[in-house]
Amino acid sequence: MEQTKRQPRKLGWRFVLLAVVLAVLISGLVRSLWLDVYYIPSASMEPLFREGDRILVSRTDFRADPAARGDIVVFDGRGSFAPLNSGNGPVLDFLGGAGHWIGLSGGDNTYIKRVIGLPGDHVVCCDAGGHLTVNGQQVAEPYLYAGDVPSELKFSVxxxxxxLWLMGDHRSLSADSRSxxxxxxxxxVPQERVIGRPVQIIWPLDRFTAVARPSGAATTTAKNGQ
Known part of the structure; x- marks a missing residue:
């Protein structure tokens, strides 16, 4: 008597759906607790970040060691920077959120800037030599976009x-705390609104590189007015 062979079970749509759901859940867990992907929507942080860059952001770097002067932070601008962008309506807001989720667009309420002033700091621009100062000390700013001055807008805060007092590196194009x-x-910006620190440029591939954290505070006394 001929024995029938058992046919291999085909993977059904339920298995595929379950795999997709699990992948989304795992991705969401990773992005909410450890790492996230963000899109750079403007030139305000040039030359370090260019418009269209995708960056990997660590959500854990500032937990043990809070953001210091000179650090670059990604933050939720609701309640501080959000007035710079008006709402787009529920449909466009949803599409924008979906675009951010897959790294194709920036979030309307998410920004990236550099920490210039910490709680209690007196930030002034500019002194007689045209330098930005923090607590009376000139700030060395090697990260500034070539040709930019520390700020064309005078302020004392x-x-x-x-x-936190935050500013972009491309000062002439940056809408930041000054605005x-x-x-x-x-x-x-409230410190609790800081999401994390950019640690890697992941796209485009020819710009794939790690983003180093400054070794110390950016405030130094410039010598001989330099």
């Missing part, structure tokens, strides 16, 4: 407790 001096909160 005292950073309140729990807040909101007259708004509620004065452009100061």
């Amino acid at each position: 005292l950073v309140p407790p729990g807040r 909101l001096l007259g708004a509620p909160g004065g452009g100061m």
Whole structure:
């Protein structure tokens, strides 16, 4: 009597659907706890980051060692920077959120800037030599975009407790804390709104490189006015 052979079971649509759901859940867990991908939507952080770059952001770097002067931070701008962008409506907001999820667009409420002032700092621009100062000391800013001055807008601010004064590296194109001096909160970003630190440029591939964290505070006394 001829024995029938058992046919291999084909993978059904339920298995594929389950695999997709699990992949999304795992990705969401990783991105909410450890690493996330963000899109650079403008030239405000040139020359380090260019418009269209995709960056990997660590959500854990600042937990043990809080952001210091000179650090670059990705942050949620709601309540501080968000007035720079008006709402697009529920449909476009949803599409924008989906685009951010897969790294194709930036979030409307997510920004990337450099920490210039910490809580209690007195940040002034500019002194007689055209330098930005923090607590009376000139700030060495080798990261500035070539040809830019520290700030064309004059200001003198005292950073309140729990807040940060943030500026872009391409000062002439950056909408940052300076742009909101007259708004509620004065452009100061709550420290708890910091999402994380960019650690890697992952796209385009010819710019694939690690992003080093400054070894110490960026505030130094410049010698001989340099």
